[in-house]
Each structure stands twice: as structure tokens, then as C-alpha cells.
Amino acid sequence: QVQLVESGGGLVQPGGSLRLSCTASGILFSNYAMGWYRQAPGQEREWVGDILRGGNTRLPNSVKDRFTISRDNAKNTAYLQLNNLVPEDTAVYYCRTEGYWGQGTLVTVSS
Secondary structure, three states, X not given: OOEEEEEOOEEEOOOOOEXXXXXXXXXXXXXXXXXXXXXXXXXXXXXXXXXXXXXXXXXXXXXXXXXXXXXXXXXXXXXXXXXXXXHHHOEEEEEEEOOEEOOOEEEEEOO
């Protein structure tokens, strides 16, 4: 059974940073691209970026100067590094692969 577990969310001040993790089980992790999404209150889920099997990353222009994605295949884990956070980044952040979603981790940016 495929399972994705996100962690690393929390409360951070504007300008701060967080690193989110997504640990996968039930799949041969290195064979899969991993995607990150977020959903702010009252808004639709938004694509934040993904990392391909070979390590190439794709991020939308809206976040690519502040967010980075990486992966550690030995740990079955993908990471989303969030830098220079602003209140508009407040959302539940999810990882996804092949139609499977994690439960999400909440990031709150507030002073």
C-alpha cells in the first residue's frame, strides 16, 4: 500500500524558512516523480512544483525564486524548502505521486 507522509510544517514569521518532508512507502521511490501542492483556506489546490526521477525540478514562476525541491532516494523522501515566506504562503502543503496524496502539513506564516 502506497503511503505518503508529510512533515515539517508549523508557524513561522514572515521572512522565515521551513523545510517540508514527504516520506514515501509502498513504492520504489526512485522510480517516481514527486509533486508538491498547497491549498490555502477557501482556495483551490495549487501546484507548487515537482521533482522528476532524475532530480530535475519544475516550479511555477510564482515561487521558483523562493522555493526549492530536492529528494533523497536512500531515505525515500522528497523535500520542499520554503524561504522568505510571506503570509500568502499560508496553506496546507501536500505531496503527491501517481495519484496518491499525503495527508498534508500546515504552514502558517504570521507575525
